[in-house]
Amino acid sequence: MSLKVYIGGKLYDKADAKISVFDHGLLYGDGIFEGIRSYSGRVFRLESHIERLYDSARAIHLVIPMSRADMAQAVLDTLKVNSLIDAYIRLIVTRGAGSLGLDPRSTTDPQIIIITDSISLYPAELYEAGLKIVTAGTMRNHPSALNPRIKSLNYLNSILAKIEGTNAGCLEALMLNHKGEVAECTGDNIFVVRKGEVHTPSIDAGILEGITREAVIEIARDAGYKVVERTMDRHDIYTADECFLTGTAAEVIPVVELDGRPIGDGKPGKVTADLLKRFHKLIRGQA
Numbered sequence: 001m002s003l004k005v006y007i008g009g010k011l012y013d014k015a016d017a018k019i020s021v022f023d024h025g026l027l028y029g030d031g032i033f034e035g036i037r038s039y040s041g042r043v044f045r046l047e048s049h050i051e052r053l054y055d056s057a058r059a060i061h062l063v064i065p066m067s068r069a070d071m072a073q074a075v076l077d078t079l080k081v082n083s084l085i086d087a088y089i090r091l092i093v094t095r096g097a098g099s100l101g102l103d104p105r106s107t108t109d110p111q112i113i114i115i116t117d118s119i120s121l122y123p124a125e126l127y128e129a130g131l132k133i134v135t136a137g138t139m140r141n142h143p144s145a146l147n148p149r150i151k152s153l154n155y156l157n158s159i160l161a162k163i164e165g166t167n168a169g170c171l172e173a174l175m176l177n178h179k180g181e182v183a184e185c186t187g188d189n190i191f192v193v194r195k196g197e198v199h200t201p202s203i204d205a206g207i208l209e210g211i212t213r214e215a216v217i218e219i220a221r222d223a224g225y226k227v228v229e230r231t232m233d234r235h236d237i238y239t240a241d242e243c244f245l246t247g248t249a250a251e252v253i254p255v256v257e258l259d260g261r262p263i264g265d266g267k268p269g270k271v272t273a274d275l276l277k278r279f280h281k282l283i284r285g286q287a
């Protein structure tokens with residue numbers, strides 16, 4: 001059976017899933033999206049993803065022509081039709097087709113698209129060995145220009161930093177904000193462990209409020225770790241005992257090197273392993 005893609009209430013075969021070339025999502029990156037996971041048939045924190053999607057929409061003056069409950073149901077229905085149990089879900093809302101000018105008032109039909117796919121994780125051995133990352137020269141979008149809290153269809157900022165990472169032979173790259181502080185990676189939030197405490201940049205560093213980040217903060221606090229959201233610079237990472245990234249696709253993945261400097265003893269840390277274990281327990285037990 002061919003994969004079915006949801007567009008505006010209808011299901012299309014993958015090859016027929018098409019939208020207008022006049023859609024401002026394509027012309028200008030004018031739209032928003034979510035990346036979601038389902039584990040054993042249950043969608044992880046669907047409500048939080050829907051909430052973030054509607055918040056992104058509000059921030060870009062986009063009225064989603066569908067209720068939150070119907071949106072959540074559409075995600076579940078699309079998964080069901082595709083008989084997917086462990087899946088990656090891409091939920092997209094575009095501004096819709098309009099004239100070639102920027103003005104969104106020319107657009108008429110925001111497209112709601114749901115693509116489901118099997119998951120592509122980092123290779124399993126990287127969870128054992130840990131990632132080596134570098135700092136990108138491309139800084140994270142200034143929050144007053146395009147707030148990183150908006151999960152917009154314009155991901156060029158992250159893509160440019162990602163290219164710097166891959167050019168340096170790394171799968172992820174660290175991005176700093178306009179003040180030179182640690183923000184996040186191109187598609188993941190960042191944490192360090194220092195003297196048994198878990199530290200991560202606060203939201204006002206200009207980062208996406210990751211749903212995995214939030215889950216890991218909760219898990220860590222429940223497990224008795226002190227979690228501190230604070231301003232961080234690269235020195236805090238170079239001198240940390242451990243470092244790890246969080247994201248919907250990555251889950252919790254250790255980082256063992258930044259800019260050629262080994263972090264801690266250069267191997268994935270114990271607290272990271274403990275949090276990854278607890279995260280796996282959470283996703284098995286809860287949708």
Ligand code: PMP
Pocket residue numbers: 035158184185186187188189208209210211212213246247248249
């Ligand atoms: N930061 C950025 C820039 C992202 O694109 C993502 C999602 N891929 C994350 C952080 C992690 O967020 P989440 O845990 O909600 O997937």
